[in-house]
Amino acid sequence: MKVIEALGLTKSYKGSKLPALNNISLSIDSNQIFTMLGRNGAGKTTFVRICATQLMPSSGRISVLGHDIIKCPDKVRNQISAIPQEGRPLRALTPWDHVYNWLRIRGESSSIAKEKAAQILKKLDLYEARDVPAMNLSGGMKQKVLVAMALAPDAQLLFLDEPTIGLDPVSRRQVWSAIKDWKDQDRTILLTTHYMDEAELLADYIVIIDKGKIIAKGTMNELRKIVPYELRIDVPKVNLDKRLMSLGSVVDSGANFVRIFIYETDAEKIYDRALKMNIQFTVSPITLDDVFVYLVGNKNNGDNIKSENEI
Numbered sequence: 001m002k003v004i005e006a007l008g009l010t011k012s013y014k015g016s017k018l019p020a021l022n023n024i025s026l027s028i029d030s031n032q033i034f035t036m037l038g039r040n041g042a043g044k045t046t047f048v049r050i051c052a053t054q055l056m057p058s059s060g061r062i063s064v065l066g067h068d069i070i071k072c073p074d075k076v077r078n079q080i081s082a083i084p085q086e087g088r089p090l091r092a093l094t095p096w097d098h099v100y101n102w103l104r105i106r107g108e109s110s111s112i113a114k115e116k117a118a119q120i121l122k123k124l125d126l127y128e129a130r131d132v133p134a135m136n137l138s139g140g141m142k143q144k145v146l147v148a149m150a151l152a153p154d155a156q157l158l159f160l161d162e163p164t165i166g167l168d169p170v171s172r173r174q175v176w177s178a179i180k181d182w183k184d185q186d187r188t189i190l191l192t193t194h195y196m197d198e199a200e201l202l203a204d205y206i207v208i209i210d211k212g213k214i215i216a217k218g219t220m221n222e223l224r225k226i227v228p229y230e231l232r233i234d235v236p237k238v239n240l241d242k243r244l245m246s247l248g249s250v251v252d253s254g255a256n257f258v259r260i261f262i263y264e265t266d267a268e269k270i271y272d273r274a275l276k277m278n279i280q281f282t283v284s285p286i287t288l289d290d291v292f293v294y295l296v297g298n299k300n301n302g303d304n305i306k307s308e309n310e311i
């Protein structure tokens with residue numbers, strides 16, 4: 001079943017020259033984590049807000065769980081759950097108040113709401129702090145309160161707009177695990193992120209958007225094939241040698257190493273040469289990060305993939 005179907009979806013905000021979403025068409029199958037990846041300003045939040053019936057598109061069609069949400073948004077509201085980007089818990093209320101009351105508002109009985117609130121707060125390691133007013137919680141814990149509110153209700157479809165922003169590594173893992181458990185109950189998640197590791201770990205299917213347009217889509221394995229090389233080696237800039245660079249496609253990482261994409265068939269020759277030249281390097285398969293930089297660029301917007309011998 002298609003959970004979301006968008007056709008020619010366009011959104012132009014008043015006063016903006018370029019549309020935030022430019023003719024987006026996509027469909028999302030059920031029972032998966034569908035991930036929208038893009039830099040800041042790519043249009044992710046705009047897309048999610050339209051799907052979650054919070055914002056009207058300028059043109060195009062969109063149906064969510066089989067309902068045209070422009071004509072009848074009310075039909076889907078009780079079947080979806082969302083975590084808003086840059087939402088904040090209310091200062092005087094505790095994690096328990098937020099999750100329990102939200103479940104009651106969504107129609108759960110008091111006993112079920114208590115059970116579910118305790119379950120999700122434990123899962124996200126918020127249970128001990130359940131009675132602490134939000135104003136006394138750390139930034140990461142406040143963010144987890146919002147995630148708990150989104151995950152607690154029985155919804156068919158969950159919108160998570162950059163759910164792990166500002167979280168420490170341990171909290172990120174707790175949220176990832178809670179997201180996976182949610183999906184394992186045969187439900188669907190639309191996740192947005194600009195963290196490559198998060199997308200790589202969670203996504204069943206990925207669309208990459210840039211400047212309001214879809215520029216690539218596929219499973220992780222399909223996307224990996226966009227970069228026409230199989231491996232990458234990272235060489236410290238101080239050790240860089242022209243002879244080594246000529247063996248692949250060189251990308252300036254912006255850090256203290258240079259990344260060279262290479263073909264698997266050339267790998268042995270390259271390792272030999274690097275060893276002979278006494279150059280230290282690390283080698284790894286192409287990641288989503290590489291695909292993203294290849295398509296979108298990092299600092300200079302796509303100009304940073306250089307051809308052989310050019311750096």
Ligand SMILES: Nc1ncnc2c1ncn2[C@@H]1O[C@H](COP(=O)(O)OP(=O)(O)O)[C@@H](O)[C@H]1O
Nearest residue numbers: 013016020038039040041042043044045046047
């Ligand atoms: N309420 C708004 N009014 C005007 N422009 C907006 C508004 N919200 C977002 N934009 C613009 O739309 C574009 C897409 O933004 P957004 O959907 O928030 O992207 P993302 O979530 O990928 O960072 C950006 O250029 C942003 O500045």
Ligand SMILES: [Mg+2]
Nearest residue numbers: 044045046085
């Ligand atoms: Mg956003």
